[in-house]
Each structure stands twice: as C-alpha cells, then as structure tokens.
Amino acid sequence: MNPIGIVFRRELASYFATPVAYVFIVIFLLLAGWFTFYLGGFFERGQADLVPFFSFHPWLYLFLIPAVAMRLWAEERKSGSIELLLTLPITMLQAVLGKFLAAWAFVGIALALTFPLWITVNYLGDPDNGAILAGYLGSLLMAGAFVAIGSCISAATRNQVVAFILTVVVCLVLLLAGLPMVLNVLGVVLPQFLVDAIASLSFLTHFQAIGKGVIDLRDLLYFGLMIGFWLYANAVVIDLKKAD
Amino acid sequence: MIETRELCKQYGRITAVDGISFRVEAGQVLGFLGPNGAGKSTTMKMIAGFVAPTSGGAKVCGFDVEAQPLEAKRELGYLPEGAPSYGEMTVAAFLGFIADVRGLAGERRHQRIDDAVGRLNLGGVMGQSIETLSKGFRRRVGLAQAILHDPKVLILDEPTDGLDPNQKHEVRGLINAMAKDKTIVVSTHILEEVHAVCNRAIIIARGKVLADDTPDKLEARSRYHQAVSMTVANVAAAREALARLPDVDSVEVDPQDQRITAFPRKGRSIFGAVGDLLKAQGIAVSELQLERGRLDEVFRSVTQGAAKEGARA
Numbered sequence: 001m002n003p004i005g006i007v008f009r010r011e012l013a014s015y016f017a018t019p020v021a022y023v024f025i026v027i028f029l030l031l032a033g034w035f036t037f038y039l040g041g042f043f044e045r046g047q048a049d050l051v052p053f054f055s056f057h058p059w060l061y062l063f064l065i066p067a068v069a070m071r072l073w074a075e076e077r078k079s080g081s082i083e084l085l086l087t088l089p090i091t092m093l094q095a096v097l098g099k100f101l102a103a104w105a106f107v108g109i110a111l112a113l114t115f116p117l118w119i120t121v122n123y124l125g126d127p128d129n130g131a132i133l134a135g136y137l138g139s140l141l142m143a144g145a146f147v148a149i150g151s152c153i154s155a156a157t158r159n160q161v162v163a164f165i166l167t168v169v170v171c172l173v174l175l176l177a178g179l180p181m182v183l184n185v186l187g188v189v190l191p192q193f194l195v196d197a198i199a200s201l202s203f204l205t206h207f208q209a210i211g212k213g214v215i216d217l218r219d220l221l222y223f224g225l226m227i228g229f230w231l232y233a234n235a236v237v238i239d240l241k242k243a244d
Numbered sequence: 245m246i247e248t249r250e251l252c253k254q255y256g257r258i259t260a261v262d263g264i265s266f267r268v269e270a271g272q273v274l275g276f277l278g279p280n281g282a283g284k285s286t287t288m289k290m291i292a293g294f295v296a297p298t299s300g301g302a303k304v305c306g307f308d309v310e311a312q313p314l315e316a317k318r319e320l321g322y323l324p325e326g327a328p329s330y331g332e333m334t335v336a337a338f339l340g341f342i343a344d345v346r347g348l349a350g351e352r353r354h355q356r357i358d359d360a361v362g363r364l365n366l367g368g369v370m371g372q373s374i375e376t377l378s379k380g381f382r383r384r385v386g387l388a389q390a391i392l393h394d395p396k397v398l399i400l401d402e403p404t405d406g407l408d409p410n411q412k413h414e415v416r417g418l419i420n421a422m423a424k425d426k427t428i429v430v431s432t433h434i435l436e437e438v439h440a441v442c443n444r445a446i447i448i449a450r451g452k453v454l455a456d457d458t459p460d461k462l463e464a465r466s467r468y469h470q471a472v473s474m475t476v477a478n479v480a481a482a483r484e485a486l487a488r489l490p491d492v493d494s495v496e497v498d499p500q501d502q503r504i505t506a507f508p509r510k511g512r513s514i515f516g517a518v519g520d521l522l523k524a525q526g527i528a529v530s531e532l533q534l535e536r537g538r539l540d541e542v543f544r545s546v547t548q549g550a551a552k553e554g555a556r557a
C-alpha cells in the first residue's frame with residue numbers, strides 16, 4: 001500500500017478513536033439542519049432545492065473545520081510522535097497529504113451524512129439534482145481549502161487552541177473578502193480591478209459560482225491551487241518548526 | 245554502518261553539537277554517554293534524519309541522511325528520546341501501522357510482529373491503548389517499533405529508562421542478541437549498562453567527543469584500576485602496613501564502612517603483594533577485591549575536567 005494511504009488510514013481511524021468524532025458529526029448535522037430549516041426558511045420558500053442548505057456551509061465550516069484540523073500537526077508535535085513519523089521511510093509530502101486527506105475525508109463523511117435532506121427535497125418536489133450535486137461538490141472543495149489552511153497553521157504551533165483561533169481568523173478573512181457588503185466598502189477606497197482581485201481570492205465567490213450549477217474549470221482550479229498552496233506551506237512550516 | 249562527519253547543530257545561540265565525527269561498524273554496540281544536555285539526543289536526531297545538521301553530515305549504510313533520506317531511513321530502526329507514539333492507538337494497531345509503513349506484508353509481517361512482541365513481552369497488552377500503558381511498557385512498545393523491520397542499524401535513545409530490573413535485563417539481552425550483525429548506538433545514563441551491552445563507548449559533553457574507547461580501556465583510566473580494596477578487622481594496623489609496601493602509592497579508608505583501598509604506583513600490580521603482606525602480618529581479612537576501575541569516576545573526571553577547561557576558556 002502507498003505510504004499516503006497508510007498515513008491516511010491511521011489518521012482517519014484516530015478521529016474515530018475518541019467520542020469527539022461522533023460529537024462533531026452530530027453537531028454538524030444539527031447545525032446544518034437548523035440553518036437550513038430555521039434560518040434558511042426551507043419550507044417557507046416553497047422551492048424544492050437545497051440553496052438555503054448550501055448557503056450556510058461557509059459559516060458552518062468556519063468554526064467546525066478548524067476544530068477538525070487543529071490537532072493534525074499540533075498534537076503530533078506536542079506528543080513528540082512527529083519525530084517517529086518523520087523518521088519513518090516516508091516523504092514529507094506523503095505525510096502531509098495523508099493527514100490532510102484524512103481530515104478532509106472526515107469532513108466529507110459528515111457532509112455525506114446530510115443525504116436525508118436530498119431525499120427530502122426529492123420527495124417533496126422535483127429538484128434540479130445536477131445543481132444539488134454541484135452544490136455538494138463546491139462544498140466539498142471549499143471544505144478541502146479550509147482543511148488545508150487548518151493543517152498548515154496547526155503545524156506552526158503545538159497548542160491546539162492557538163491553531164484553532166488562528167485558523168478561524170484566516171478563514172474568516174478569506175470568506176469576508178467575498179461578501180458583497182465588504183466588497184462595496186472596499187470599492188469606495190480601492191480601484192475596481194483590485195476589488196475584483198480580492199473577490200476572486202475569496203472562497204465565497206467560487207463556492208457560490210459552483211453552487212449555481214455551472215462547473216467552471218477556473219473555480220475548480222481555484223480550490224485546487226488554494227489547497228496546493230497551503231499544503232506546500234504546511235510542509236515548509238513543518239521543516240522549519242518540527243524540532244522546536 | 246554509521247558515519248558522522250563534523251556534525252554540528254546550532255539552536256539559535258546554543259551549540260548543541262559541536263563537530264562530532266565517528267564511525268560505527270556492523271557488530272559494534274556503541275554506548276553514547278554524557279551529562280544532561282551534552283548533545284546525545286541531538287546527535288541521534290541528526291543521524292535519524294529528523295533534525296538537519298547546521299553543518300557536517302551523517303551516513304547510514306552508506307546513504308547520506310540528507311541526500312538520500314528514504315534509503316537511509318529504511319535501514320534504520322530508531323527509538324526517539326521518551327519513546328513517543330500514538331497514544332490513542334492500541335499496541336496491535338500501532339505495530340500494524342509501523343509494519344505497513346515499513347512495507348512488511350503477508351507471512352513476514354506476521355512473523356516480524358510476533359517476533360518483536362515476543363522479545364519485548366508485549367503479548368498481554370496488545371489490545372490496550374498506548375496512553376493507558378505504564379511508562380515501561382510504552383518504552384517497550386517504542387523498542388518493538390524500532391526492531392520491527394529487523395534493521396541493519398539501530399539507534400536507541402535511552403532504551404532502558406523507566407524499565408524494571410527484569411526488563412532492563414531482558415532489553416540488554418535483546419541488544420546483545422542483535423549485536424552480532426547490526427550496528428547499534430545506545431545512549432544511556434546507566435554506566436553498568438555500558439559493560440553489559442557495549443563494546444565501545446563515546447563520552448561527549450558540550451557537544452564534543454571527549455573520549456572514545458572500549459569500556460575496559462576507559463575503566464583503566466580510573467585511578468581505581470588495579471587498586472585493591474579490602475575489609476579488615478584492624479584498620480589502623482593494616483593501613484600502616486600497606487602504606488609501607490614499595491608499589492603502593494597511597495591508601496585510603498572509606499569513612500563510612502571503613503573499607504580500605506590501596507592504590508598502586510602507575511603501571512604496577514599489587515594484588516599479590518597485598519595478599520602476602522596481610523598473611524605475614526596476621527591481619528584478619530573478611531573480604532579482598534581487585535578493582536577493575538570505576539566508570540562513574542572516569543565519567544566524572546572526563547566530563548567535569550572538560551567543564552573546568554571550558555569555564556577557563
């Protein structure tokens with residue numbers, strides 16, 4: 001088996017070794033449901049789609065994913081097991097990818113468990129299942145970018161709380177950069193091309209674009225590059241800080 | 245085979261390792277001795293490829309640990325200081341993980357895990373999560389992990405720390421059993437261990453090699469080497485008689501248990517003469533012993549001597 005797969009399996013199993021994983025999944029599902037039905041007015045809208053469900057994902061992820069990612073490397077450094085991991089015959093890239101994919105898969109499992117909503121809309125009406133699939137894809141990609149950021153920041157500290165807070169802040173900035181309200185304010189002081197550039201860096205812009213059901217290569221590329229960049233930074237940070 | 249060449253490691257302004265070069269061949273068990281903070285663990289971390297040296301380099305089985313890290317790591321079994329592992333995993337799952345990473349599969353995987361578990365008596369705790377194990381058991385899990393793939397080179401940072409006397413004995417036996425065809429480096433603060441397992445010892449302090457010799461030769465540096473100790477009824481008479489022997493340099497009496505030690509002049513042997521003298525004088529002896537030399541004394545004089553020189557410089 002490939003070393004990435006071996007690290008991945010160990011890491012994913014370690015999520016489920018404690019009740020925290022189940023608590024996380026339950027909270028995720030409860031919040032997703034609450035946002036959708038209560039804040040999103042799922043029934044009141046009278047439309048068979050999952051737009052209210054997906055529109056809250058960025059904000060749901062903002063707090064839940066840093067909690068998933070914070071332990072990835074901080075814990076490893078705190079317990080010293082990083083010394084064991086990095087003296088095994090695997091490359092840094094394999095270790096980083098294996099751990100990242102495990103955290104991403106964990107979020108993916110939580111996301112997949114929202115399938116009853118999809119069944120519900122299909123039962124109630126005749127939704128555009130293509131758009132729903134695109135929504136899931138966009139959400140999963142965005143989650144990946146969140147996890148990559150969290151993984152990188154978790155490598156910079158051995159304190160999980162610090163990792164959590166820093167990750168929330170960075171993710172918040174990347175979300176806010178796409179909020180129309182913020183962009184309007186920025187438009188007053190900055191030239192339009194800069195505002196556009198900032199908007200194009202935001203998760204929100206690309207997530208919403210995918211959620212409309214049109215899968216543009218540029219949006220996929222954006223998340224791919226985002227994940228790639230943060231994971232590369234992750235490897236660099238580990239190299240610099242691993243022995244401290 | 246391990247080779248280090250002018251290894252240096254600087255942590256900010258602290259020089260942890262300061263130009264360490266040595267070569268260890270298969271069949272050698274090298275004991276790494278030195279006071280706390282001497283740089284033993286840092287040197288081992290650099291050989292294991294965890295910490296990059298500030299300058300200099302290391303080779304494991306001919307593979308440079310920086311240029312060919314994977315090849316070097318494959319040949320190496322490493323027990324890091326404190327035997328870290330994944331606390332939430334069971335021992336069985338943890339060893340399974342290591343076996344997978346080491347590329348062990350099928351029958352050989354079974355065989356290697358059984359072998360390591362057997363050698364370290366882990367059979368009873370396979371299903372227990374590592375964080376709930378006692379310190380000694382955790383260390384044994386770390387050792388099992390290090391020997392799992394039957395590596396050519398073993399680096400063990402304080403392998404017997406926290407083990408009970410029986411387990412210390414077992415682990416020393418384990419190291420001796422593997423010594424024949426492997427290259428082994430162990431760090432330890434337990435000097436009797438050096439005799440029990442090592443055929444070579446390096447003493448380092450402040451990141452520098454101060455002594456590199458066989459344990460026997462190191463002991464020969466002790467002023468106790470070839471001295472004769474005894475317990476007698478009439479201490480005063482014995483002391484006087486011994487001091488008159490031509491080859492005896494000095495005589496000391498331990499203030500606590502009144503044990504007498506006679507030190508020979510350099511290069512002389514006095515055991516026979518002392519025995520004859522005691523018999524001739526009719527002094528009743530309850531115990532008489534030829535000293536080999538005391539490693540702890542050599543350790544102290546080597547490392548503290550260096551500290552004084554360092555302070556003067």
Ligand SMILES: Nc1ncnc2c1ncn2[C@@H]1O[C@H](COP(=O)(O)OP(=O)(O)OP(=O)(O)O)[C@@H](O)[C@H]1O
Binds near residue numbers: 258259279282286287
């Ligand atoms: N990550 C680090 N950052 C800064 N200094 C360090 C770091 N690791 C080790 N040192 C310093 O390097 C020196 C050597 O430490 P090292 O752990 O190698 O000693 P040691 O010989 O293993 O000691 P011990 O017998 O206590 O285990 C010490 O002065 C230590 O404070």
Ligand SMILES: [Mg+2]
Binds near residue numbers: 284286325401
């Ligand atoms: Mg040490």
